[in-house]
Amino acid sequence: MIDPRMKISRRHALLGGALSLGALAGGAGLITSASSAFAKAPLVGKPAPYFYRFKFGDGEITVVSDGTLPLGDPHSNFTGLSAADMDKQLKDNFLPLSNAVLEQNILILNTGDKLIVFDTGMGSSKLFGPTTGKLMQTMKEAGIDPKDVDAVVMSHAHIDHCGGCMADDGSRNFPNAQFYISQADYDYWTDEKTVGPNLKAFLDQARKNLVPNRDRMVFFKDGQEFLPGITAISAPGHTVGHTVFMINSGGKSLCYIGDLAHHPVLLLQEPLTEFVYDTDPKQSAQSRVKILTMLAANRIPVLAYHFAWPGFGHVAAQGQGFRYYPAPMVMEM
Template identity: 35%
Template sequence: MTQFTRRDVFATAAGAAATAAAGFNPLTLASANAQGVAGSTTGVYRYKLGDIELIQVLDGARTFPMPDKFVANVDKEQAAAAFEGLYMPKGQVTISFSPLIVKSGGKTIAIDTGNGLGAFAATKGAVGNTRANMQAAGIDVKAVDIVLISHFHGDHINGLKNADGTPAYTSAEIKVPEAEQKFWTDESNQSKANGANKGNFANVKKVFDGLKTTPFEVGKEVAPGITAIATPGHTPGHVSFIISSGSKKLVVQGDVTNQPGVFMRNPNWHLVFDNDGAMAEATRRKFYDMAMAEKMPVVGYHFPFPAAGYVEKDGNGYRLIQVHALT
């Protein structure tokens, strides 16, 4: 059973007090006007949360034929119809990727790192654009102080290395969920991974080879204004992050769900990459119920760019209301 509650989420005294008084605090978003070098992309979106600056950077998006068991507990025809209902090409799936940069307490913090420069070359620029968009936003990868990892799937960790395998974030402390690290660095756990996740052990070993990491526990502040919460199921040690500034809060959900137009509307659908589908489903429901109760914006790694919005109930599921109040 998923183990997190409102009390777990707002572990600090200041967080609990602020939440009670906060009420509804809509995000104010502002599109970036940063100019990148010639040929660079401009997938950059800036917004503020109290005194904290958040910079959403688009890593890219991939469109691919839907595998037979992309939704593990639903037949392919039903799953394909759901994606086609979002005006995606028939039989195709489009997934986007959006890491987040946070400037808080004098620190520059990256939450997840994208598919990496190696993927940029392999996909002819479809994904792997995080570094280019950081540059367009005026953020030098060497100036990042802390990297927070939500979980160990490749699209979140591969950006820790350059295309030649050298470390990318050379000045940053790389902080990882303790439970996630313990699971993926113990090869005896391969028997506990579902088919789609068994190959991830080799990639984890490759990515983290030569990197120094700092494991963290959930329920604690892991960077200025950022607290980690346990949201397991997608992977055993998957975490999300509460970002707080004064009375304002939002939650960065990692992969609590994938494409929101499908998996938020159908929280009982189990993505092929959910290592424990039943646990992932329980986490989704508790997580979104919590976000609605607290009227907190949600940032989703796989939400359509700029990847931020509010969650509302929709029948037996949920729907994402993306934020487009530009200033």
């Protein structure tokens, strides 16, 4: 018969074993404190390089960042939803209620024959805070020389999409590139009569970055394949000439949607929600529904400029709207 005093629990047995190992490791019966470490590594104190690269058809895509762009209170930037409905959408998706922070995902396509940059970020403007303006740095981290860029394609002429074309000293950041944009947007955002005084920073940014490149500017048309494998699709409303781009290579398709939707929840779940920086909010919403419906039906992946890093995934129809599904990051080429 086993003496009850000899019974021990599994917890005590494991604890006793750990103490025995500790005594052996400490030598001469000494037990090393669990809180002490044999080596201490300093905090790194800086983030990983801000780029992501993957194979696409016959070429490759590199997504680099111009840095995060905090808009502030989402209730002030997105309209047409009740505060309660907006808060529910944000809470259900584990997003903060007080600050809508957007990414700036810049697509760089290497076709093997051409190197093409889609949109250029904020440049040196700090209108939305100090975290923007990283394009030149992140391109360097990605091993891409701006001198090798053949084409800069802009979805529209807003401050956070055309701002990195020119350096503050008046030199071109992409000295060997041609520039592509809709003529409607070029004309609108470089004219103070159409922009108006409330968006003077947008006017100044467009004039600084677009006007010096007028002799290198190519105006594409809706439906035009203006570069090999790249077709412009008009999506007006956010701006008068806002455009998305269908990219095809080696049997693969991808749509760079620019600012078709700024937020992966608030402008997809109820896509008729409006955004305060839209030139024509209702037209923008109709463009969003039309193009997202096409992309969802055809299961075409998207690269979204402002969605959570790196902004690559799919949209699918859900209820009266859509849902965004981020694609897994693939770290092998």
